[in-house]
Amino acid sequence: MEPLGWGAIAAQVFxxxxxxxxxxxxxxxxxxxxxxxxxxxxxxxxxxIGMIGFALVLFWVFTAIFADAIVTHDPLAQVSGLKxxxxxxxxxxxxxxxxxxxxxxxxxxxxPYYLLGGDNLARDVFSRMVAGSTVVMQIAPLATLFxxxxxxxxxxxxxxxxGRLDTVLSFLANLILAFPVILxxxxxxxxxxxxxxxxxxxxxxxxxxxxxxxxxxxxxxxxTQPMKQKLYLGGVVLxxxxxxxxxxxxxxxxINFWPDALDLFDIPGGxxxxxxxxxxxNSPTVFRIVRGIALDVKTRDYVAAAQxxxxxxxxxxxxxxxxxxxxxxxxxxxxRIGYTTILLGTLGFFGLGLPPExxxxxxxxxxxxxxxxxxxxxxxxxxxALMTLVLGLNLLADGLREESLRD
Amino acid sequence: xxxxxxxxxGVMLLTVLCLTFIVFFLTNLQPNLEKLAKTQGNMRMTxxxxxxxxxxxxxxxxxxVRYGEWLGVLPGWVGETAQGDPVGRCIAEGMPPLAxxxxxxxxxxxxxGHWGYSTVFRAPxxxxxxxxxxxxxxxxxxxxxxxxxMALLIGVLAGMREGSRTDRSLSTVSIVSTATPExxxxxxxxxxxxSSAVGLRWFNGTATSAMDDVTFRNFTLPVITIALYGxxxxxxxxxxxxxxxxxxxYIRTARLxxxxxxxxxxxxxxxxxxIAPFTVIMLQFPWLLNxxxxxxxxxNYKGFGWTLVQAAGNNDIExxxxxxxxxVIVVLVTQLISDxxxxxxxxxxxxx
Numbered sequence: 001m002e003p004l005g006w007g008a009i010a011a012q013v014f015x016x017x018x019x020x021x022x023x024x025x026x027x028x029x030x031x032x033x034x035x036x037x038x039x040x041x042x043x044x045x046x047x048x049i050g051m052i053g054f055a056l057v058l059f060w061v062f063t064a065i066f067a068d069a070i071v072t073h074d075p076l077a078q079v080s081g082l083k084x085x086x087x088x089x090x091x092x093x094x095x096x097x098x099x100x101x102x103x104x105x106x107x108x109x110x111x112p113y114y115l116l117g118g119d120n121l122a123r124d125v126f127s128r129m130v131a132g133s134t135v136v137m138q139i140a141p142l143a144t145l146f147x148x149x150x151x152x153x154x155x156x157x158x159x160x161x162x163g164r165l166d167t168v169l170s171f172l173a174n175l176i177l178a179f180p181v182i183l184x185x186x187x188x189x190x191x192x193x194x195x196x197x198x199x200x201x202x203x204x205x206x207x208x209x210x211x212x213x214x215x216x217x218x219x220x221x222x223x224t225q226p227m228k229q230k231l232y233l234g235g236v237v238l239x240x241x242x243x244x245x246x247x248x249x250x251x252x253x254x255i256n257f258w259p260d261a262l263d264l265f266d267i268p269g270g271x272x273x274x275x276x277x278x279x280x281x282n283s284p285t286v287f288r289i290v291r292g293i294a295l296d297v298k299t300r301d302y303v304a305a306a307q308x309x310x311x312x313x314x315x316x317x318x319x320x321x322x323x324x325x326x327x328x329x330x331x332x333x334x335x336r337i338g339y340t341t342i343l344l345g346t347l348g349f350f351g352l353g354l355p356p357e358x359x360x361x362x363x364x365x366x367x368x369x370x371x372x373x374x375x376x377x378x379x380x381x382x383x384x385a386l387m388t389l390v391l392g393l394n395l396l397a398d399g400l401r402e403e404s405l406r407d
Numbered sequence: 408x409x410x411x412x413x414x415x416x417g418v419m420l421l422t423v424l425c426l427t428f429i430v431f432f433l434t435n436l437q438p439n440l441e442k443l444a445k446t447q448g449n450m451r452m453t454x455x456x457x458x459x460x461x462x463x464x465x466x467x468x469x470x471x472v473r474y475g476e477w478l479g480v481l482p483g484w485v486g487e488t489a490q491g492d493p494v495g496r497c498i499a500e501g502m503p504p505l506a507x508x509x510x511x512x513x514x515x516x517x518x519x520g521h522w523g524y525s526t527v528f529r530a531p532x533x534x535x536x537x538x539x540x541x542x543x544x545x546x547x548x549x550x551x552x553x554x555x556x557m558a559l560l561i562g563v564l565a566g567m568r569e570g571s572r573t574d575r576s577l578s579t580v581s582i583v584s585t586a587t588p589e590x591x592x593x594x595x596x597x598x599x600x601x602s603s604a605v606g607l608r609w610f611n612g613t614a615t616s617a618m619d620d621v622t623f624r625n626f627t628l629p630v631i632t633i634a635l636y637g638x639x640x641x642x643x644x645x646x647x648x649x650x651x652x653x654x655x656x657y658i659r660t661a662r663l664x665x666x667x668x669x670x671x672x673x674x675x676x677x678x679x680x681x682i683a684p685f686t687v688i689m690l691q692f693p694w695l696l697n698x699x700x701x702x703x704x705x706x707n708y709k710g711f712g713w714t715l716v717q718a719a720g721n722n723d724i725e726x727x728x729x730x731x732x733x734x735v736i737v738v739l740v741t742q743l744i745s746d747x748x749x750x751x752x753x754x755x756x757x758x759x
Contacts, residue, residue, distance in 0.1 A: 049579075171418070175425055180693065180734045182700045182712075183727075186719030187430065192438035342588045349590045349701065350716070365590055369705065373612045376598035383591040391586035398582060 004088030004113055012115055013126070019066040024058050040330070043403040050399015056392025060385075063130055064137035072111030073124040075131035075359040084375045085118035119364070119378035120371055128359040129381050135360040136389070139271065140340040143278040144333060147340075150209040150279065151286025153216070156317040158287070159294035170291070173284035181281055182346065188277050189352040199273045204248050206279050211240045220315040247272070274353035278343050282336060289332055293325040300324070327404045331397050338393035345386050361386045412747070419739045423732065430731045431474050434724045440466055443722045447526055477523070477728065479516020517732075523725030527717055532729045535714065540733065542618055543699055543710035546629065549621075550695065554634035554641070555688060561638070562645020563680065567672050569650045578646065584639030589701040593632040597705075600628060614708040629706045633698040637691050641684055648683035652676045682752045689745030693738040 004012065014021075035042035044050040063070060073079075079091055090113050116126040158166045176184075188199060214236045222229040249257055250272060267275075297303065298321060306320045347353045348362020356363065361382035368379025433439070444460045445452055452460065461467050465484040475481030515521045522532040565577035587595075601612035611625040652658065653676055661671050700712030707713075711730070718726040 171422075175422055178422055178426060178693075178735050178738045179731075180696050180700070180715070180738075182697055183430075183715060183719065183731055183734065186716075187433045190439075190719075192442050192722070193433065193436065195438040196436050198433075198436075338586065345588060345590060346697075346701065350704070362590070365594060369590075369594060372594060372597050373601060373603050376594075376602050379594045380598050383594045387587050387591050390588070391583060394582050394586045 003086070003090060004115075006087075009088045009115055012113065016070050016072060016115070016126075017063070019069050020059060020062040023062040023066070024055065027058060028055070040400065040404060043406075044396075044399055047399040047402055049395050050403065053392045053395025053397070053399055056388055057396055060133050060389045060392070061137060064133045067130050067134045070130045071124075071127035072113070072115060073127045075128045076123065076357055078122040079114075079118070080122065082114055082118040083122040084120055084371065084378070085114050085122070087115070087117045087377060089114045089117060116381050117375075117377045119367060120375070121367075125364075125378050125381050128364055129361070129385050131359040132361045132364060132382060133385065133389075135271075135354070135358060136341055136344060136386075139275055139278065139344060140337050143275050144282065144337045144340050146206065146210060146275075146279045147282035147286050147336070148329070148333060149213045150206060150283040151290050152322065153209050153213045154283075155287040155290030156294050156321065157313075159291045159298060160313060160317050160321070166291075169287070173287045176280070176284045177288075181343065182350065184281060185277060185347055185350070185352055188280070189273055189347065194273055199276050200248065200250065202280060203272060203276045206276060206283075207244055207247055211236065211244055214240060216314050217318050220312060220318055223312070223315070270354045270358070274344065274347055277347070277353065278340055281343060282340060286332075286336070290325070290329070293328055294321050297321045297324050331401045331404070334393050334397035334400060338390040338397075341386065341390055341393070408750075412743070415743050415746070419736075419743070422739060423735055426735050427728055427732060428474055430728055431477065431724070432470055434722055434727055435466070435470050435473070439722045443526065443724070446721060475516075477516050477725070479514050479518035479521070481516075482513045483515045522729050525718070525723050525726040527721045527723040527726065532726050535726065536711075536729050536733060539709070539711045539714045542708070543703070543712065545621060546626075546633075546699065546703075546708065546710060547695065549626065549630045550633045550637075553630055554638050557634070558638045558641035559645055559681070559684060561642040562684065563649055563672070563677065565642070566646040566649025566680070567653060567676070569653065574646075578643070581639040581642040581646070584635050585643070586639075587636060589632050589636050589698045590705060592635050593628070593702060593705045596628050596632060612706075614706040618709060629702045629708060632702050632705075633695060636698055637695055640694075641687055641691065644687040645680065645684045649676065649680040652680045655679075682749070685752060686745045686749050689741045689748065692741040696734055696737065 031038065031042065032045050035045045044054060073091075081092060082089060091111070114124050114126070116124075116129070119125055119128070154169055158169045187193065188202075193199065215233060218232045218236060219229065222232060247267065250267065294317075302324075303316060303320050306316045311320070344360065345362035345365065348358070348360050348364075349366045351363070351366055354360055354363055356367075364382040365379050365386075368375075368377075368382070372379055440461055441457050443466075444457045448456070448460050458467070465473070468484065472481060473484075476483050512519070520533075522536070524530075525532050525535055528535055561577050561581060565574045565581075568574060597612045600607050600609045602608070609624075610628050612628070614625050614629045616622075617625040617629075658671060658675060661675050662668075666675070696712070699710065700715055702708070703710045703712040704716055711733070714726070715730045715734070717723070718730055
């Protein structure tokens with residue numbers, strides 16, 4: 001077969017993304033029809049910048065969801081003879097697939113072409129880029145959410161009570177922020193440190209915060225309704241506790257006490273450590289932002305009113321101050337997912353944390369950069385993917401900021 | 408003011424102590440020491456040999472004591488090898504040679520000016536840090552020369568007429584540049600401007616030769632790569648501050664009395680609009696440090712960031728400690744300068 005031309009490659013790639021286009025059109029159509037009823041989210045569709053950003057983000061979200069349907073080859077499968085193949089190279093008839101690592105997907109079917117070429121281990125660049133989006137989408141938003149829970153749970157009391165608590169917490173946050181991020185990663189994510197179990201202990205502490213946050217949130221709200229309080233808190237403890245114990249108890253780490261029968265899931269190697277490192281790096285910044293906003297909101301009249309009618313400190317913090325700080329926090333959340341994506345790429349770029357065959361973008365850029373001046377495509381494709389996602393998140397944040405400032 | 412600076416210096420000292428202890432503790436965990444022993448001695452050492460290697464070099468004592476020795480507040484460790492030769496912290500490699508019959512000093516830590524000996528580069532840490540910092544200094548100088556004027560220009564042009572077409576397009580440019588981390592822009596720039604297969608072949612894809620001789624050809628790409636990422640943020644801050652100034656009352660007054668738009672921007676608005684960016688530029692240093700590490704690795708420019716990666720990757724304890732001390736001090740000093748500068752530039756805060 002002949003190699004594909006540029007137009008044919010673009011058309012093929014477009015066809016491969018069909019599920020994504022359908023999903024995006026559906027979301028956009030529904031959102032624009034009902035935009036007057038959707039609050040801040042609906043207003044996003046009044047701003048061009050916001051819409052472009054949202055489209056880019058949505059594209060990668062759907063790509064991550066439908067990755068198995070979009071890939072043309074298994075992201076770990078190697079086809080002999082297609083090492084560093086150029087764009088649109090056809091896969092030879094009856095070629096044999098080899099795996100140097102066991103692949104979780106194990107796809108046997110294959111497309112007729114390496115659409116965006118092959119990398120230095122003869123794997124399909126297009127499929128790896130698509131599979132990489134799943135890794136990024138699994139980690140970045142969730143890690144950012146966890147960082148926010150840690151930051152909020154510590155930042156609100158620091159601003160509300162002030163005094164010594166504030167001094168100590170702010171000092172600790174500044175301490176972490178004074179570290180160059182890469183040095184921190186090198187200290188936390190090397191195999192030797194993983195052996196000592198330090199990341200597992202950090203996971204124990206950091207993952208406790210979401211539970212704590214939900215507990216305090218519901219407890220302060222339903223304090224006056226004992227029935228509901230017991231029901232919700234029981235639910236949090238039961239479900240949250242089970243998830244918490246399943247997450248922190250991992251095989252091959254010092255913390256492995258939870259019986260396998262009750263262990264709901266095992267997180268593949270490296271992901272938990274990367275997750276913990278990213279949450280740890282992000283939380284001090286979130287802490288500072290939350291503290292800053294809460295210091296400002298604290299002086300408002302409605303907070304004084306809540307205090308006067310005898311609400312507890314946690315109710316005031318979580319149900320009076322926090323909802324009124326949501327605007328800047330939502331905007332920062334979008335920006336921070338982008339920043340987390342950049343951090344994940346940085347980790348991959350230095351070969352830290354995730355296994356070397358992982359298809360995530362940072363690792364693939366790192367793989368591709370060695371032969372960059374001869375075969376640029378294995379590094380360029382994930383680089384452009386990462387850039388568009390971060391750009392989308394930044395534009396989305398910009399659009400949200402503009403729309404939330406309008407009223 | 409003096410009290411404020413004094414207090415900040417105290418907090419800084421405490422921060423540096425805490426941070427160096429954390430680095431010291433993490434690099435001295437047992438698995439890290441075993442790795443160090445195996446890379447320095449022999450890859451196939453048995454556990455027993457590793458123990459002996461570590462105890463011969465004094466690595467088996469409590470971590471607090473050894474941190475004290477590194478700082479120079481506790482006397483250095485002394486011992487004997489199996490042959491009966493004296494060994495110890497203060498007679499190790501990298502110390503100044505002793506005169507005949509002179510006893511080695513009791514204390515030899517950072518406070519005495521001994522930063523230790525690098526196990527990777529086999530040279531005194533202070534020498535390595537000095538040369539590498541010099542190289543990174545050259546890189547940073549050119550980054551600043553390119554980044555600051557560009558960022559301010561973009562910010563001022565975008566902010567002087569809010570909502571205009573120039574504003575829209577320049578704001579988009581700055582968003583795109585903040586969304587492109589160094590390892591992405593570096594890869595794209597190399598592919599476009601330095602690739603031997605496709606592309607323009609204008610510049611070199613590595614900056615190794617720039618360590619001896621900086622030329623336009625070998626230094627443009629690394630400088631542009633770092634400058635691009637930092638530029639967007641500074642430009643956006645400048646734009647925000649410029650739009651705020653342009654809506655101020657005194658600008659309207661100047662307009663009403665018939666001053667030309669050009670003069671308003673140059674003589675009235677600019678000075679006030681540049682206060683906020685000054686702080687932002689200073690606070691960019693810690694971020695630039697990150698960029699420097701990535702770019703020096705990508706372009707193989709053996710400066711400070713490259714040294715950090717080498718030291719961290721090989722668990723070179725004393726070099727890593729020195730690297731973290733330097734980088735933390737850079738971060739904290741720039742924070743202090745930005746605070747002082749902000750007070751100094753803004754008379755409203757100075758008086759109250």
